[in-house]
Amino acid sequence: MSLVHTSARALTLLTAGFLATASAQTAPATTPTTPARSAAASASRPSAATARVASAVAIELSALAKGQIIRCPAALKLDPQAVCLYTKNSTSALKPLVRGKLGARVVGDWKTASKSSSLFVAEKAGGPVAAFVLISDLGPNESLMVIDAVQATPAAAARVTVPAGVIKGQPYVLGSDLVGVVNVSSLGSGRFRLNVGTQAPLTVTVGQKIAQREGGNVELPLAPATDGKNLIFPLVGLRSLGCTVTPSGSNVTVACGTESVGLKPIVF
Numbered sequence: 001m002s003l004v005h006t007s008a009r010a011l012t013l014l015t016a017g018f019l020a021t022a023s024a025q026t027a028p029a030t031t032p033t034t035p036a037r038s039a040a041a042s043a044s045r046p047s048a049a050t051a052r053v054a055s056a057v058a059i060e061l062s063a064l065a066k067g068q069i070i071r072c073p074a075a076l077k078l079d080p081q082a083v084c085l086y087t088k089n090s091t092s093a094l095k096p097l098v099r100g101k102l103g104a105r106v107v108g109d110w111k112t113a114s115k116s117s118s119l120f121v122a123e124k125a126g127g128p129v130a131a132f133v134l135i136s137d138l139g140p141n142e143s144l145m146v147i148d149a150v151q152a153t154p155a156a157a158a159r160v161t162v163p164a165g166v167i168k169g170q171p172y173v174l175g176s177d178l179v180g181v182v183n184v185s186s187l188g189s190g191r192f193r194l195n196v197g198t199q200a201p202l203t204v205t206v207g208q209k210i211a212q213r214e215g216g217n218v219e220l221p222l223a224p225a226t227d228g229k230n231l232i233f234p235l236v237g238l239r240s241l242g243c244t245v246t247p248s249g250s251n252v253t254v255a256c257g258t259e260s261v262g263l264k265p266i267v268f
Helices: 003-018 048-065 091-105 235-241
Strands: 068-070 083-087 106-113 116-122 129-139 142-149 171-174 183-188 191-195 202-205 210-213 216-219 231-234 244-248 251-256 259-263
Touching: 048 083, 048 091, 048 116, 048 129, 048 142, 091 106, 091 116, 091 129, 091 142, 171 235, 231 235, 235 244, 235 251
Parallel strands: none
Antiparallel strands: 068 083, 083 142, 106 116, 116 129, 129 142, 171 231, 183 191, 191 202, 202 210, 210 216, 244 251, 251 259
């Protein structure tokens, strides 16, 4: 059988649904599944690290299976660096050989769907998934073996927790950002004391607009908040301390008396 005929026969089987399409996304290490490439994922390239692992695995398995490299069927939408091997061995014969060759680098076990089986591989034992091996029956003693890198699914963006009392869209500063111009000290129970130079200190309470200063109360434009440790003070409230705020692009310059500091406000 010529390699051209072999490739054509493989493509016919693949498009008929006997082979799952290859994946650019990593399944969880504990529950790997048969690779399934999405349109969005196929547009991205695996990293150089995972491509290197896939290349090394392909060399090992090519020698093991005594396979011949053929052009990968376009229907698989694999990475250009993927390796496809035609081998005169059955899938049932190859699976234990591949598993034994890769040893502790294997993540999980073979997953079988229709006439194909897939296996995830890490660069080293206990490492993240970096490549996959997929074997499909072409006949009683013929198989197509695919080795490709996987594209790790980007970690979900960390969910930002908005502290209680914060007004979304309003700029705030951390008490620690004001070092050098405002001395901030915690009094406990959600109360903080703010000192500017020789002025009388201002005592603020988390969640309350009314602050205390020697001689009476001061109403802040917005209530301060906390993340459980730091004071989160509204930028506009700095005027109550006699400070000026000068915009400078995405940053601001806060000047209190003769001292000033540049900082970037936090907007929740």
